[in-house]
Structures are given as structure tokens and as C-alpha cells.
Amino acid sequence: MKRMLLVLMVMSLFLPLEAMWAQASSGDQIAEVHYMKPKAGMTAHFEAGRKRHMAWHKAQNDPWSWMTWEILTGERTGGYVVISPGHQWKDFDGREKFDVEDGKDAEASTAGLVDESGMSYWVVRGDLSRNPSIANPSKYITSARYWIDPTMTATFTDAIKKINAGLDKVKYPSKPSRWVQLANGGDSPQFVLQTDRTSYADMEPLSKSVDEAMAEAYGKEEGAALMASLRKSIKRLVTEMRVWRPDLSYIPGK
Numbered sequence: 001m002k003r004m005l006l007v008l009m010v011m012s013l014f015l016p017l018e019a020m021w022a023q024a025s026s027g028d029q030i031a032e033v034h035y036m037k038p039k040a041g042m043t044a045h046f047e048a049g050r051k052r053h054m055a056w057h058k059a060q061n062d063p064w065s066w067m068t069w070e071i072l073t074g075e076r077t078g079g080y081v082v083i084s085p086g087h088q089w090k091d092f093d094g095r096e097k098f099d100v101e102d103g104k105d106a107e108a109s110t111a112g113l114v115d116e117s118g119m120s121y122w123v124v125r126g127d128l129s130r131n132p133s134i135a136n137p138s139k140y141i142t143s144a145r146y147w148i149d150p151t152m153t154a155t156f157t158d159a160i161k162k163i164n165a166g167l168d169k170v171k172y173p174s175k176p177s178r179w180v181q182l183a184n185g186g187d188s189p190q191f192v193l194q195t196d197r198t199s200y201a202d203m204e205p206l207s208k209s210v211d212e213a214m215a216e217a218y219g220k221e222e223g224a225a226l227m228a229s230l231r232k233s234i235k236r237l238v239t240e241m242r243v244w245r246p247d248l249s250y251i252p253g254k
Helices: 002-024 043-059 096-110 150-169 210-218 220-232
Strands: 030-038 067-071 080-087 114-124 140-148 177-184 190-197 234-244
Touching: 030 043, 043 096, 140 150, 150 210, 150 220, 210 220, 220 234
Parallel strands: none
Antiparallel strands: 030 080, 030 114, 067 080, 067 234, 114 177, 140 190, 140 234, 177 190
């Protein structure tokens, strides 16, 4: 009996994750993300190596984009994020030979220069994003990374959807932004809100807060309860700012 109760308890922990995965794997775009941080004093050499590696991608006529941002603030300051966006899961099949050669060239280009590195896959959550479209990479991106209580994933995503509806209702201004969810490669459940910024001045907060907008959209009590349910689901929040590095990026045809 005790064993059965233990099994049921374990299953109850995984059921929310299964529901989350099903919702996040319904044809949304996938991004392959690489994080690298050069060793102290090696940044210039690291960047030179990455430029050589991007030239290698161009010489191979790689159809995938590799977009690089330098991290300016937060725990990962001094690191670089390289993103290949816009894929479906099936796109990652059939590139094994290319990936081997890619890895060899990347290693040769920055051998002995990297202090930290990691790779992960992220799902772009169009159902959570209020204004996700962007024609070109923005100069800056600010990100808010949320670690969620696994038993409250649905609470978190439902709250985001209702908040978005409330923001639309009161015509709250919207900058280009997108929600992405970790699919593989780190602590989960994990969501990131990425917001495009044209300048530092674009960081200026709006005159009305989201809490005030929810009070206007749903009434004071319901709006406060909605924001409280969102915050209750969050275990940890970390922010950072990135700057676009076109000189360290590769985009086919450019």
C-alpha cells in the first residue's frame, strides 16, 4: 500500500510536465541555442575565432542562421548566446555529418579559449506571445527567465494568457517580444520572456504597470488575484540584457 502511494505521488509530479510538453510540442518553432563564455583575458581571441567559424558556415552554404548576442548584464555577463531559430524537430535529423564537421571547426577556432559552454533546445510559445513578430534582429534584447513550480505550470501559462487578454482589452502598448520554453538542456519547467529594445532609452518603464492594467481590465480584486496566482507559480526569476553582434553571426544570403 505504501509502495502504491509512493508510485501515485511520483506520477502526480510528472503529469503536469507531460501536459506541458504536449502543449509546447504542437508545431511551434524550435531554436537550437549555444552558450559560451570565454576565459578571462581571451575575449578578443575568442571573437576572432568565432568570426572564422562563421566564415566556415558561409563557405559551406549552410541554410541555417546562427545569430549571436553578447550578454551585458546578469549572472552570465561576458558570455555569448548563439541561436539558430525557426526549426521544426524533424529539421535536426539528417545533419549528423554536417554537425560533426561543424563541431570540429568550432573547436579548432576557439580551442583553449572557452571557460563555460552549453547547448539547449527551446520552443517558441506563440500561444503565450502577444507581439512576437520581428523583421530584423533588434540591437538589444532584455530577457526575464522564470523557473516554475512543476505542479503549477498550467497556472503559470493560463495566467500569462489571461494577462495578455487583459492587456489587449485596455490597449496596453506592446513591444516585440516572445515567450520561449525550455524543451531540453537544463532545469525545467523554465520559460523566458524576450523583449526587443532599440536603445537604452527603450528600457524606460511605461507609465502604467501591468498590475494597474489588470485592475483596469478585470477589476481590482480579480486583477490582484490573477497577478498573485502568477507570482505564486514562480520559483526564481533572473534578468539579463544582450546586444546584437552581427559581426559574430551568420545569416544565409547576407
